Amino acid sequence: MMTSTRSAALALVTTVWGVVASPRLQTDVVGANQQKCRVDSSAAWFVKQRVWLDDSKHAWSDDTLRVMLVRAAGMSADARGAIQLGWQVEGVSASASAGDSVAIAALRKLAATRGAIWPVKSVSGALGARAVWVLAQHDTALARAALKRMMEAGPEESNAADVATLEDRLRLQSGRKQIYGTQFRRDAAGVLSLASMEDSAHVDLRREDAGLPPFRISACLARSMRAP
């Protein structure tokens, strides 16, 4: 009973993307197929993300932009950045309130303007940077521009786990294979499978570099979620 309640609660925050709202989470998730997916909040990848997502010092320069982005992405302004668990189901869209076209247009304009300041962590905080990532899921052109800016900005300014997930998504959209194993597909019967991936032998090296959990954990979490 206890486990199923916990599982259901976690499902609420991980149904759309593999992100967990509580940075202090340490739990077992038992999915429909009875797989155990342990997310250890003391693991290096978890700590790395938690540190990066910490906005408690309010060390961002453009509060107006942050508020606009966070609102457009359908996030709460006082929320803590969610841990990226490194899995998405292809074709599943973001929450209903996300995808604000005005914000997307503004970001596209920023991306096209040479020398324009991009909303990275020091500009809009970790939550603002995450909001850009959320909005980028709705617009391929913006996603490409955002990925480029995020990679150029480097790990202090961009959450490497978000960079990795976005790169996988875009690679699949352009007909290439993913490299971090973050993208899953659900067939008509509701069966989840990993979208094609390059070099599976080194996937956990790449995930470690990006601050993502080991592949088995993300895959376990993804498969433990019921089809919508």
Place this chain on the structure above:
Amino acid sequence: MHNHTRMRTCLILPAMLFAATLPARAQRISLDKEITGKEPKTFLPMVGSWVVTRENGRNVLFIDGRVWKRGQPAGGLADKARALYGARNEEFIESIKSFAYFPIAVAKGVDDFRNGEISVRFQMVGGTLDRCAGILFNVKPNGDYLTVRYNGTEDNLVLWTFNNGVRKFVKRAPETVPLELGTWHTIKITVEGTQLHGFLDGKPMLDFTLTEPVSGKVGVWSKTDSMVEFDDFTVTPSKP
């Protein structure tokens, strides 16, 4: 007699010309006797975490971008710079520190490469920001150098110069070539005087006329958090 002389000249002259462009003996930097998990002894890592690792039963050189830290040269830089350039090492150290975004390892035993061919096999393993493999050459005592590199996040082969602490783009191969991670490929450069040619998997990709002839040490190059394995680093000087 006269005809004999002319015939001999006809035979000898082309032979001499041919000999002038003949490659000398190739020098392959072998990692066979290196210890896995340790820094290589056949290369001097100046920036980045370079270790020997085992891949499919072979020792290969691995730049481990997971431990890359912005602006941090490799451990023991001063000793290594001294080993390379003796008393002239301070300028080299200063310059290398300003290039600490770019891991480099200098091949031992190749003191002055001028003309000929350098090739290396590489396999990209990962890197969130970059996935770069390059040939380092024309390394000067003041830390200036050239590199022809492949970047797996851009799918291109590019020549860069690093002079007085400033990195400058020189020329990009017109064709982009996406390469899969976890597969082996070869970068090769040929240098004759100021003529530089770059190849990817045997295919000519890049031509450039340098402002001055090449002369300096050589090695392997990478960028920021790239994770790349290198093997079969081979230098084949042209016969003088």
